[in-house]
Amino acid sequence: MSKKVLVIGEVRDGDFRNVSFEATAAAREVAADGEVVGVLLGENVSSLANELIYYGADRVLTVESDKLANYTPEGYAQAIQEVVDQEDPDGIILGHTAIGRDVAPKLAARFKSGLVSDAVSLEVAGDEVIFTRPIYSGKAFEKIVVQDGLTFATIRPNNIAALEKDESRSGEVASVQVDITDLKTVIKEVVKNTTSGVDLSEASVIVAGGRGLKDADNFKLLDELAEVLGGAVGASRGACDAEYCDYALQIGQTGKVVTPDLYIAVGISGAIQHVAGMSNSKVIVAINKDPEAEIFQIADYGIVGDLFDVVPKLTEEFKKVLV
Amino acid sequence: MNIYVIMKRTFDTEEKIQIENGEIVDDGAEYIINPYDEYAVEEAIQLRDEHGGEVTVVTVGDEEAEKELRTALAMGADKAVLIEDEDVEEGDQYSTQTILGAYFEDKEVDIILGGNVAVDGGSGQVGPRLAEQLGISHVTSVVKLEIQDGKATVEKDVEGDMEVIEVDLPVLITAQQGLNEPRYPSLPGIMKAKKKPLETLDLDDLDLDEEDAEGKTKTVERYLPPAKEAGKILDGELDDQVNELVSLLKTEAKVI
Numbered sequence: 001m002s003k004k005v006l007v008i009g010e011v012r013d014g015d016f017r018n019v020s021f022e023a024t025a026a027a028r029e030v031a032a033d034g035e036v037v038g039v040l041l042g043e044n045v046s047s048l049a050n051e052l053i054y055y056g057a058d059r060v061l062t063v064e065s066d067k068l069a070n071y072t073p074e075g076y077a078q079a080i081q082e083v084v085d086q087e088d089p090d091g092i093i094l095g096h097t098a099i100g101r102d103v104a105p106k107l108a109a110r111f112k113s114g115l116v117s118d119a120v121s122l123e124v125a126g127d128e129v130i131f132t133r134p135i136y137s138g139k140a141f142e143k144i145v146v147q148d149g150l151t152f153a154t155i156r157p158n159n160i161a162a163l164e165k166d167e168s169r170s171g172e173v174a175s176v177q178v179d180i181t182d183l184k185t186v187i188k189e190v191v192k193n194t195t196s197g198v199d200l201s202e203a204s205v206i207v208a209g210g211r212g213l214k215d216a217d218n219f220k221l222l223d224e225l226a227e228v229l230g231g232a233v234g235a236s237r238g239a240c241d242a243e244y245c246d247y248a249l250q251i252g253q254t255g256k257v258v259t260p261d262l263y264i265a266v267g268i269s270g271a272i273q274h275v276a277g278m279s280n281s282k283v284i285v286a287i288n289k290d291p292e293a294e295i296f297q298i299a300d301y302g303i304v305g306d307l308f309d310v311v312p313k314l315t316e317e318f319k320k321v322l323v
Numbered sequence: 324m325n326i327y328v329i330m331k332r333t334f335d336t337e338e339k340i341q342i343e344n345g346e347i348v349d350d351g352a353e354y355i356i357n358p359y360d361e362y363a364v365e366e367a368i369q370l371r372d373e374h375g376g377e378v379t380v381v382t383v384g385d386e387e388a389e390k391e392l393r394t395a396l397a398m399g400a401d402k403a404v405l406i407e408d409e410d411v412e413e414g415d416q417y418s419t420q421t422i423l424g425a426y427f428e429d430k431e432v433d434i435i436l437g438g439n440v441a442v443d444g445g446s447g448q449v450g451p452r453l454a455e456q457l458g459i460s461h462v463t464s465v466v467k468l469e470i471q472d473g474k475a476t477v478e479k480d481v482e483g484d485m486e487v488i489e490v491d492l493p494v495l496i497t498a499q500q501g502l503n504e505p506r507y508p509s510l511p512g513i514m515k516a517k518k519k520p521l522e523t524l525d526l527d528d529l530d531l532d533e534e535d536a537e538g539k540t541k542t543v544e545r546y547l548p549p550a551k552e553a554g555k556i557l558d559g560e561l562d563d564q565v566n567e568l569v570s571l572l573k574t575e576a577k578v579i
Contacts, residue, residue: 073451073461098481102463105448109420109455114539117416117446130543136443139340140347143544151539184460184490188476191485199482205578229579247466247501248483253336253442254358254500262578273336279551283576285568291556300554301571303564313565321569322579 002034003090008080009040009052009060010095016048018202019095019155021055021162026122026155027093028056028163030129037061037087041079043069049173056163059171061087067180070187075180076103081110082178089150091129096154097201108152115152116144120159120259137253137276157202158259198232200249205231205262208251208278211238212267212288212307219245221308222266225315228322234258236274252277267307270295287311324376324470325430326367328400329423329437329449330360332384332391336442342545356391359438362498365505366468367436368399374470376433377401383408383422389521396516397508403521408536410526415538416444420452422536425529427457434475435495439464447497454495461495462488466502 005027009020027036038052038060049060063079076099084092084107092107094100096118108115119131120141131144131153200206207226209219219233226233234256235249251258253276263281268274270286270293278284279298286299287310296302303310334340335353342348356364367378380395381404382388392403406426411418427435435454440447447463454461466485467478470492479486480499508516526536555571557564572579 077455098464101447102451102461105416105446105451106455106461108417108448109452112417112539114415114417115446115448116540117448133445135445135545136334136340137445138548140342140545140547142542142546145541145543146539149539185462186489187486188489189487190481191487201482247499248480250500257445262572262576272339276336280548283572283578284554285572296556297553298551300576301568302554302556303561303568304556305561305564309561310565313561314568317565317569318579321573 003031004035004037004087005031005091005093006037006039006083006087006089007052007057008092008094008100009038010097010099011040011042011045011048016051017095017097017157018162019097019157020052022157022160023093023095023155024052024056025163026153026160027091029122029124030091030093032124037089039063039080039083041068041076046173046175053169053171054165054167057171060173062173062175063178064175065178065180067183070190071099071102072183072185072187073103073106074183074185077106077110078180079178080107083176084111084150086176091151091153094152094154096156100154104152104154111150113150113152114146115154116146117154119153119155122160134257134280137257138280139276156259158204198230200232200234200251200256200258203232203258204260205229206234206251206258206260206281207231207264207266208234208236208268209239209244209266210236210268211242213239213244216244221311225264225311225318228315228318229262231260231262236268236271265295265299266311268295269293270298324370324374324433326370326376326378327427327430327432327435328360328363328367328378328380328395329435329453330364330380330382330391330395331357331438331441332382332388333357333441333443340547342547345545347545354387354391356394357438357441357443359440359442359498359500361505362500362502363436363438364395364398364400365503366498369503370434370470379404381406381423381426383419385409392521393516394508396519396521397512398506399512402519405521405523406529407523407525410533411536412533413538413541414536415540416446416448416452417539418536419449420456422526422529422531423449423453424456425531426524427453432457432459432493434470434492437495437497439497439499450495450497457495459493459495460490461497462490463497464499465496466499468496468502
């Protein structure tokens with residue numbers, strides 16, 4: 001059966017987040033020969049609309065308002081509700097991002113709908129869509145079938161491949177007028193994180209440090225390595241508890257769950273709590289002076305040695321190769 | 324202030340997961356208050372100590388969850404409510420939302436606190452769902468909370484950025500790591516907790532039928548990820564190891 005699926009695109013700093021294209025690919029699979037409708041919310045976003053079509057949407061609806069310039073749950077929910085009422089879709093897919101995590105459950109409650117959060121893959125079997133998602137932070141997985149009615153899903157960044165960009169695709173871009181009222185949450189200020197340009201959840205390379213770093217200053221070594229690789233810096237709970245870095249960087253069962261292409265664990269012992277947050281990374285490199293460290297059990301490549309010797313050399317070597 | 328905490332009993336984060344016949348094996352597993360809910364309990368107690376009022380902790384689960392409720396009472400919460408959901412066979416986050424929604428329907432609420440996510444299911448849905456059902460605002464992933472003159476000023480962690488948000492009460496807040504440092508229950512706290520009121524309700528008490536709370540989604544399979552084989556520990560001189568690693572990442576793993 002062909003379905004109509006909406007994709008809520010997400011723009012940050014004037015560009016799509018990659019997860020929007022991944023969500024479009026997911027919607028394409030669910031819709032089969034049905035229709036994929038991109039939805040863009042914000043201020044001056046319509047110039048980006050064609051991009052979603054190049055990545056698989058059939059057409060795009062934009063809702064533009066100065067009240068949508070910053071995300072608020074009420075503003076986004078009002079705008080998406082209007083689009084849903086107009087389009088009567090079978091499904092809605094968002095990225096499992098700060099915005100998707102926040103607004104999808106609100107909308108699912110509003111429409112008395114099911115929501116599959118944080119899906120890492122999906123398959124279509126006849127009329128059913130089966131989503132796979134991690135539980136216990138990736139210590140296990142579950143497959144979820146949506147029963148009936150309108151269904152929401154958020155997909156984890158960096159897991160479902162985006163379709164290849166095809167600039168020969170074209171489709172209608174139309175605007176939807178929504179009178180956004182009654183914003184109860186007011187954003188007074190946004191403080192941008194200046195330490196790292198790459199978001200952990202979307203980074204394709206992560207360099208993470210543990211207690212072995214011994215000091216907050218030593219995280220500079222990791223910053224340098226991450227910069228050469230175009231990656232982000234993360235940390236174990238131990239490093240955060242020891243105040244070497246901010247909790248925003250923590251990877252683990254408490255903290256972020258990440259699945260980059262390359263994860264370099266530096267001075268991290270590999271407690272089960274941490275491993276739950278990163279073991280589904282595609283390739284894991286461990287650097288630790290203790291050859292018995294648990295982290296080597298799940299690493300693809302390991303170097304037993306003093307991280308203060310290894311990391312600078314590694315940074316230099318990557319520089320040579322990647323220039 | 325009428326302060327409520329919605330909390331969940333979860334596996335200890337140190338537990339390994341085993342699956343038999345599609346179900347998680349919980350024989351002998353250690354349980355805890357979901358760590359994110361623990362921040363919520365701590366914050367609730369601090370709010371009460373500052374502004375007065377009462378902290379009620381609420382959970383949906385089976386009778387075993389009394390233990391975690393008592394822990395929250397021992398930390399300093401005033402009252403506990405256990406809503407038994409055993410009648411709901413195929414429950415999901417919609418079910419929990421519906422049950423909590425029915426409980427809160429006739430309650431006067433200033434603030435509801437919960438965890439940003441539970442470390443077992445990991446969906447983070449129930450907080451925002453409940454706020455929507457109750458028609459109140461929500462802010463998720465909060466690392467700082469102040470209440471003054473009927474308003475909450477919060478700092479929200481947005482993937483590393485920080486938003487400062489102002490919102491009128493009543494509001495539902497979900498706690499992110501960094502909000503506070505949860506206290507350990509003291510011995511006198513534990514003794515007192517035994518005498519604090521703990522109310523047990525079921526769906527009938529909330530005028531709910533099983534069908535009302537039936538899930539919208541269905542789990543058809545649970546499985547463990549394939550065990551990862553231990554990889555290659557490099558050897559030789561450090562310079563050679565580093566060279567080999569970079570070359571393996573490029574040619575064998577093809578990730579750079």
